[in-house]
Amino acid sequence: MPDDKDIPSAYVKDKRTPTESREELRARIPGWGVDLDPADRPSNHRLHYAPDTTGAHWDFPERQPEKWPREHSIEHAFVTPVFGTAQPPKGLSGVIRKFSYARYGEARLGHWLLLILADRVDAWEEHLRSFATTRPDNPITETGVKAEYTHGGLASRKGRVDARHHLLDPLVVAGPWVAAAGGAVLGVRKLVRAVRR
Amino acid sequence: MRAMVYRGPYKIRVEEKPMPVIEHPNDAIVRVTLAAICGSDLHLYHGLMPDTRVGHTFGHEFIGVVEQVGSSVQNLQVGDRVMVPFNIFCGSCWYCARGLYSNCHNVNPNATAVGGIYGYSHTTGGYDGGQSQYVRVPFADVGPVKIPDWMHDEDAVLLTDAAATGYFGAQLGEIAEGDTVVVLGAGPVGLVAAQSAWLMGAGRVMVVDQLEERLAKARSMAHAETFNYTEYDDIVVEMKKQTDHLGADVVIEAVGAEADGSLLQHIAGTKLKLQGGSPIALNWAIDSVRKGGTIGVVGAYGPIPNAVKFGDALNKGLTLNMNQTPVKRQWPRMFEHVRNGYLTPRDMVTHRFPLEDISEAYHVFSAKLDGCIKPLILPSAA
Numbered sequence: 294m295p296d297d298k299d300i301p302s303a304y305v306k307d308k309r310t311p312t313e314s315r316e317e318l319r320a321r322i323p324g325w326g327v328d329l330d331p332a333d334r335p336s337n338h339r340l341h342y343a344p345d346t347t348g349a350h351w352d353f354p355e356r357q358p359e360k361w362p363r364e365h366s367i368e369h370a371f372v373t374p375v376f377g378t379a380q381p382p383k384g385l386s387g388v389i390r391k392f393s394y395a396r397y398g399e400a401r402l403g404h405w406l407l408l409i410l411a412d413r414v415d416a417w418e419e420h421l422r423s424f425a426t427t428r429p430d431n432p433i434t435e436t437g438v439k440a441e442y443t444h445g446g447l448a449s450r451k452g453r454v455d456a457r458h459h460l461l462d463p464l465v466v467a468g469p470w471v472a473a474a475g476g477a478v479l480g481v482r483k484l485v486r487a488v489r490r
Numbered sequence: 491m492r493a494m495v496y497r498g499p500y501k502i503r504v505e506e507k508p509m510p511v512i513e514h515p516n517d518a519i520v521r522v523t524l525a526a527i528c529g530s531d532l533h534l535y536h537g538l539m540p541d542t543r544v545g546h547t548f549g550h551e552f553i554g555v556v557e558q559v560g561s562s563v564q565n566l567q568v569g570d571r572v573m574v575p576f577n578i579f580c581g582s583c584w585y586c587a588r589g590l591y592s593n594c595h596n597v598n599p600n601a602t603a604v605g606g607i608y609g610y611s612h613t614t615g616g617y618d619g620g621q622s623q624y625v626r627v628p629f630a631d632v633g634p635v636k637i638p639d640w641m642h643d644e645d646a647v648l649l650t651d652a653a654a655t656g657y658f659g660a661q662l663g664e665i666a667e668g669d670t671v672v673v674l675g676a677g678p679v680g681l682v683a684a685q686s687a688w689l690m691g692a693g694r695v696m697v698v699d700q701l702e703e704r705l706a707k708a709r710s711m712a713h714a715e716t717f718n719y720t721e722y723d724d725i726v727v728e729m730k731k732q733t734d735h736l737g738a739d740v741v742i743e744a745v746g747a748e749a750d751g752s753l754l755q756h757i758a759g760t761k762l763k764l765q766g767g768s769p770i771a772l773n774w775a776i777d778s779v780r781k782g783g784t785i786g787v788v789g790a791y792g793p794i795p796n797a798v799k800f801g802d803a804l805n806k807g808l809t810l811n812m813n814q815t816p817v818k819r820q821w822p823r824m825f826e827h828v829r830n831g832y833l834t835p836r837d838m839v840t841h842r843f844p845l846e847d848i849s850e851a852y853h854v855f856s857a858k859l860d861g862c863i864k865p866l867i868l869p870s871a872a
Contacts, residue, residue, distance in 0.1 A: 308734065318693070324689050324827060326667070326690075327827070329667055329691040335819050335822070335823045336589075336658060336820070338589075339590070340588040341588060341819075343587070343588075344582065348631045349580060349582040350562075354580050354596055354629075355515055357513050358513070365599035365600060366599065368601075369599060373597055374596050375606075379545070380543040380545045380546055386543075394600070399601055399602060399603050399793065402795070408541045408613070412541065416497070416499070419497065423497075430497055431503075435497050438853060440857075441859070445859055446857070449857070453701065453858075455700070455858070458750075458753060458757060458760075462500065466501070
């Protein structure tokens, strides 16, 4: 039977582990306890009704002009009065995005999975489009992989557990390109064979 | 103008883009003088956040100079040096009226579950961000604040998100005097959360991470005890031993979607996108806190469901507090703490990159090369 004092705090009514005194903590930690009173913490009351302090001088903001039918969550009553106008939906990815917003609410997994799918389609559309420009996508420069040489890629990873999944990163980046190239080669071969027959 | 542009997962470049224009009478255009890459930008970079469109300019941590104002702007003038909270918010909706600036209902048509954020995909409103030379700032009378003369620019830019989120995370923990506080993650947010825990009266602050340089920073910057979880078979068991088998009174989860610690969860959450990121840090928080304890969650997760140990959270009677940070609400008090030297955000800055080198900056930060804790971006050098 252990001595009572050997029984850990969790099994008795008070913590046995002594904490430092206020004086010791103040001497050691700059500013220890200045926000000890919860009232001094800015978000102490999660809901703090103070509409006159925000700088807003309107009850409802003027509406920003809508340059195209702005896709929006069906959980909203309408398009919000202010919104971002970056990257309007276009191409096949745009069709998928608009469908996802029009069809599914935010609670539906399909909404988010369609948006992720659209993101991948978008990347492919833009990669292909870039090949018809003077600045095609360049996976070497755009991945910043040069930093592996300039910022100690190998030495930095020594002994780290996350190095394991770093090995997967090139697969995530290059995998679809390799698969597409393989698919293209197979397709062309099939076509050539069909023509020869 | 020159701007960082997303080209698909793991791929970004700098492009010439049209200058932003005033689209609403309360807009301002800000010339960015200093920006930062946030850990949450990596979620976009890795293709985790739904509706991240090619061509998008990231960046929600930036400061700059007002270049142009819309017709209804009253509080700012051209030439003002401003710091801009990462939240875009109207100041007048039901939520803003109650101080929930990060939950504004008037700025994000794409989702009701999240407010507006600069340069953070269309899921947060489709606004281009500040890793560029110029940026559109909606509700200029509500969000931006003139940078105090005494404040260092690097502190100012970190106060727009990382530092404010650390301080907010500690508040979510509802720390009482003498509490044992565990901070999961010694990144920019976790470092300030650890500093803040002391201000709120913690009796003991322990920080958990796997990167030695970050743990060293937690010791020097936040006077914390540190634990490298890779040195323990089970970090949760170690936390129990450290707390006399009670568990921590408070755990602050400052890691979010791209947590390491479980290869399976990491691959399922961040590589295969089967979850809204890996929930391992959240699960460690649930397991490490004592029964009846409190978890403050400021780690960011995507909208896709996660495999969270909710049964344990229920059985332990936990309180889970969480939100995106209402940044501007934190500022007056934080400004005092920074001025007094109690919070020292710029101590975390390890790298400064010109905008033109932003592809390398993202790779360094993403792979955590060269001891990188916090990289800043200098648009003026473009």
